[in-house]
Amino acid sequence: MTEILAYAGARYNYWVYIALMLVGFYTMIAHRNLLKKVIGMNVFQTAIILFFLSTSAKLGGTLPIVPSQVTKDGVAAAGLMNPLPHALMLTAIVVMVATLGVALALLVRIFRRYRTFDEDVILDRL
Amino acid sequence: MSVLLNDLFLAMLVVLALVAVRVRDLVGAVLALAAYGFTLSLVWAAMGAVDVAFTEAVVGAGASTVFFLATLLRTVRTERARPPRGRGPALAAVLLLGGLLVLAAHDFPHWGDPASPASVHVSPRYLEQGYHETAAPNIVTAVLADYRAYDTLIEVVVIFTAGLACWLLLGRRRT
Amino acid sequence: MIQEHDSVIVRTVVRALVPFIQLFALYVVFHGHYSPGGGFQGGVILAATYILIALALGRAELDRRVREGVVLLLSAVGVLIFTLAGVLGPLRGAALLDYAVLPVPGVAGPPVRGLGILVIEIGVAFGVAGALTVIFCRLAKAGEGEEEDSA
Numbered sequence: 001m002t003e004i005l006a007y008a009g010a011r012y013n014y015w016v017y018i019a020l021m022l023v024g025f026y027t028m029i030a031h032r033n034l035l036k037k038v039i040g041m042n043v044f045q046t047a048i049i050l051f052f053l054s055t056s057a058k059l060g061g062t063l064p065i066v067p068s069q070v071t072k073d074g075v076a077a078a079g080l081m082n083p084l085p086h087a088l089m090l091t092a093i094v095v096m097v098a099t100l101g102v103a104l105a106l107l108v109r110i111f112r113r114y115r116t117f118d119e120d121v122i123l124d125r126l
Numbered sequence: 127m128s129v130l131l132n133d134l135f136l137a138m139l140v141v142l143a144l145v146a147v148r149v150r151d152l153v154g155a156v157l158a159l160a161a162y163g164f165t166l167s168l169v170w171a172a173m174g175a176v177d178v179a180f181t182e183a184v185v186g187a188g189a190s191t192v193f194f195l196a197t198l199l200r201t202v203r204t205e206r207a208r209p210p211r212g213r214g215p216a217l218a219a220v221l222l223l224g225g226l227l228v229l230a231a232h233d234f235p236h237w238g239d240p241a242s243p244a245s246v247h248v249s250p251r252y253l254e255q256g257y258h259e260t261a262a263p264n265i266v267t268a269v270l271a272d273y274r275a276y277d278t279l280i281e282v283v284v285i286f287t288a289g290l291a292c293w294l295l296l297g298r299r300r301t
Numbered sequence: 302m303i304q305e306h307d308s309v310i311v312r313t314v315v316r317a318l319v320p321f322i323q324l325f326a327l328y329v330v331f332h333g334h335y336s337p338g339g340g341f342q343g344g345v346i347l348a349a350t351y352i353l354i355a356l357a358l359g360r361a362e363l364d365r366r367v368r369e370g371v372v373l374l375l376s377a378v379g380v381l382i383f384t385l386a387g388v389l390g391p392l393r394g395a396a397l398l399d400y401a402v403l404p405v406p407g408v409a410g411p412p413v414r415g416l417g418i419l420v421i422e423i424g425v426a427f428g429v430a431g432a433l434t435v436i437f438c439r440l441a442k443a444g445e446g447e448e449e450d451s452a
Contacts, residue, residue, distance in 0.1 A: 014231040016136040027147040030216040033205040059238035064265040077250035087270040098288035101436035176337040196440040261415035262334040271418040275398040289432030296439040
């Protein structure tokens, strides 16, 4: 029993990211309101970003900003966080907001034409 | 930072995400999403990813909430209560995906391991040589704007294209 | 149409604060080298100031201050700054986006790359700020009218 708890404790954060991904994914495919689908897409994208950033964490590490007094001696790379996922995820967040803007613009056009956000009603009137 | 605090925040995130997708009042769902974005930025700031936390706080808890509310301004406010069709197969697909991902999570490194495979290939070189080669103490900016500048160039083109697309989609009415 | 806020406190405080927030946005862009920040964060804060003006002082006030075509052009200029700084490399025989070949008088070596980073962060800030402001203006204006498109 204790090893199950130890295993769950070690993998707890990955299971949370998987739970968030599943919440977002289910909302995107099963809810019929288009705005709820966009909210689900947002949750899904942020869960992926969380997962990538978790690979850059280091216990006991600090921000990846090199303090000026150590630059002469050299930097201990194990004490600073991994900066590469941070840069990639910054790009991912900005692309997230760009996709959100275009998705909402499409939603407004759909509403102007069909006067509803309900997917089944739109598919009937198509 | 404390692992217990991180775990508590992660539990809060799941609760907020469930609230955001289940609430039928769409304005309430959007505000729950804003709270989710803000808690997310707190998690990242506590973990040490301050650039990403800064961006998520402004973008996720700020700009995207305002975009949602501007969309809801003249459109519907609530979601209809009928359960979605095809809910069984969707749930089965989601649970299957969840099972596969949990199996895959068995092989991942522990959270916070300094010797994890992601941290031992090219990132120690960026951390050690970054200030000497680019004269920028913030290594994330050095990686984003110098070592990986190609991705940043394409990303700026993407955000400009999104602005252009919104401008064209919602342009002036033809009279 | 978003009307201006009812409370005179909100209107006055926003009117007083917006220049300082924009100055802070420029600070964040220029200090991306030394502290958390950079082009994206500063650009989004700059767009947020225009959103704040629209929410507190009304859409008419925002239309008085910005014209959407000009803002979209500013975003395009930001992309152009970035691209020109990158394309200068192949023109001088180096790789694409190699900042060591930028023609800055008097500096050579790593500080030239630092200056290259600064130039492209400015380009990114303009690009992001312009695009997000245009998205907000179009979304906020789009709810008006009862037009029925025939397309």
